[in-house]
Amino acid sequence: MKIQGRTFAISGGASGLGLSLAQTLLSAGANVAILDLPPKDNPSSSSSSSSSSSFETHxxxxxxxxxxxxxxxxxxTSTSAITTAVSHLxxxxxxxxxxLGGIIPAAGIGLPSLILDKSLQPAPISSIDFVLSVNLRGTLDLIRQLLPLLASVTPVDEDGERGVIIMVASSAAFEGQMGQVAYAASKGAVASMTLPMARDLSRFGIRVVTIAPSMFESAMTAQLSxxxxKGLEKAMEFPVRAGKPEEFASLAKHAIENPMLNGVVIRLDGATRMPSKL
Structure with missing residues (x-):
């Protein structure tokens, strides 16, 4: 599918992988709608605001x-906030x-926590709920609310393609480490729903591709000690470093442009296989 002349909606697009993809798509001639939390220094911006003047910039x-x-x-995590955002989009x-040419739900959060700690205290359900709400529910809710808009687009080629969904999983979906039960559950679910979603949407000419990165430079990994x-680097084969956001964006761009990529989860990890613990 050609990127030029289409609009792409990216959640979590104000930083990290989402921002890099936004820059890549803009360079390829697309328009980009970035859905993200308002900047912390601008409390007047509200995720449920109905005034377009409150979200002109970030x-x-x-x-x-x-x-x-x-x-x-x-x-x-708010259905009503997504509904408002879709309306403005x-x-x-x-x-x-x-x-609209594509939906990219890239908003994500980690919050590592042992399911049971050494004091025999279980992980707070509020923490588990939050991770699942952002990574899984937020992904599904954004997609389902934007799909009617994408499915109503006139097909763009002889295949009848209307657009593509690019979801973001993680290597934790396959080799989650200690403390990643909630995170691995959320990302594993994203990976698992890739094929059935592609099957559901095939009649509309909409493809679904999921990318599962390992450790990449992002706001989330910037918090690592x-x-x-260094412990993660020991599990890496080649290259021995964190992935760069532009490398993620390059693969996502190819997935958008290649019509034969559909219903697949692509690992982007330099052959890294995570150990049980560091």
Whole structure:
């Protein structure tokens, strides 16, 4: 599918992998709608705001072309916030006349916690709920609410393709480490729903591809200690380093453009296989 002349919606697009993909798609001629939490220094921005003036910009997006991107504050754990965001996205698409081409739910969170600690205290259910709500429920809710808009697009080629969904799993979906029960559950579920979602959407000409990165440079991995980072490097084959956001973006761009990639989970990990513990 051609990227130029289409609009792509990216949750979690104000940082890390999502931001890098936004930059890549803009460079390829697309418009990009970035759905993310409002900046912390702008409390007046609300994820459920109905005023378009409250989401014209985000500090992290200042270098993006102003006429081809829009920032819409959105908490993906809130169905009503997603509904509001979709409504504003639809209005923006109508004004630009560039139809929706892809949905990329890239918002994610870690919050490591042992399911049972050494004091025999179970992991807080609030922490588990939060991880599942962002990584799994937020992914599904954003997709389901945007799908009617994507499915109504006029097919763009002889195959009848309308668009693509790019989901983000993790190597933890396959080799979750200690403390990653909730995170691995959420990312494993994302990986598992790739094929059935592709089958559900085949009649509409919509493809589904999931990318499962290992350790990549991101806001989440920036919080890792040097000890943990060095321990992770011991599990790496080649290259022995964290992945770069632009490497993720490059694969996502190819997945959008290659019509034969569908219903598949692609590991992006440099042959890394995570050990039980560091």
């Amino acid at each position: 500090p992290a997006l200042s270098t993006l072309p102003k006429d081809r991107h829009i920032f819409i504050p959105c908490d993906v 639809q209005k923006w698409i109508s004004s630009t006349n560039l139809p 040097d000890k943990v980072r």
